Amino acid sequence: MILSLRGRQAAPPRSCLQCGTEPARPDATICRRCGLRIGDPPSASATLPSCPLCYKTVDDDGRLDSLANSSLRVDILSHIAEHDRFPVGDDEFLESMRRGDRIRIGRWDAPFDVVRRYLVTGAVEAGRNRAMQHNAVVTAMAQIGRWGSDTPVIGDQPEWREARAAVTSLMERYHFRRA
Numbered sequence: 001m002i003l004s005l006r007g008r009q010a011a012p013p014r015s016c017l018q019c020g021t022e023p024a025r026p027d028a029t030i031c032r033r034c035g036l037r038i039g040d041p042p043s044a045s046a047t048l049p050s051c052p053l054c055y056k057t058v059d060d061d062g063r064l065d066s067l068a069n070s071s072l073r074v075d076i077l078s079h080i081a082e083h084d085r086f087p088v089g090d091d092e093f094l095e096s097m098r099r100g101d102r103i104r105i106g107r108w109d110a111p112f113d114v115v116r117r118y119l120v121t122g123a124v125e126a127g128r129n130r131a132m133q134h135n136a137v138v139t140a141m142a143q144i145g146r147w148g149s150d151t152p153v154i155g156d157q158p159e160w161r162e163a164r165a166a167v168t169s170l171m172e173r174y175h176f177r178r179a
């Protein structure tokens with residue numbers, strides 16, 4: 001065990017700390033993708049790997065706090081594996097509403113990735129994409145993000161209200177934990 005960020009213990013990495021690639025062989029010492037020695041801290045200029053499930057990016061030491069043990073620091077692949085026991089939400093349910101790269105919500109649909117990211121992080125990035133800005137679900141997510149789900153919206157429209165209710169119940173359903 002090596003001491004890592006904030007004095008925590010660092011678990012032996014399963015992947016390159018800089019790019020998150022898993023070594024081709026267990027005895028490999030150099031990352032085949034970025035050339036860094038396995039276990040070495042990332043360079044300051046590197047784009048660090050993010051978790052596709054909770055969207056967190058590793059810290060400067062190339063690791064995240066373990067979900068199972070808060071005194072332990074783990075690499076990205078170990079972190080992703082921990083989601084088996086510590087799921088972000090009910091992704092099985094969410095996948096059942098998926099149609100290709102879209103998700104069906106009530107009488108609307110929206111890009112699946114945008115909706116899932118919103119359910120996990122509470123943030124929606126419609127950016128300058130006009131189609132996204134005019135999507136009822138995306139509008140509802142942005143409104144809830146800005147004002148919460150209970151505040152009356154100025155110039156409110158029945159369709160927005162309905163879409164907000166659909167998004168709010170989806171959020172509750174996604175994070176519902178079966179006892």
Ligand SMILES: [Zn+2]
Nearest residue numbers: 016019031034
């Ligand atoms: Zn690498």
Ligand SMILES: [Zn+2]
Nearest residue numbers: 051053054055
């Ligand atoms: Zn994660």
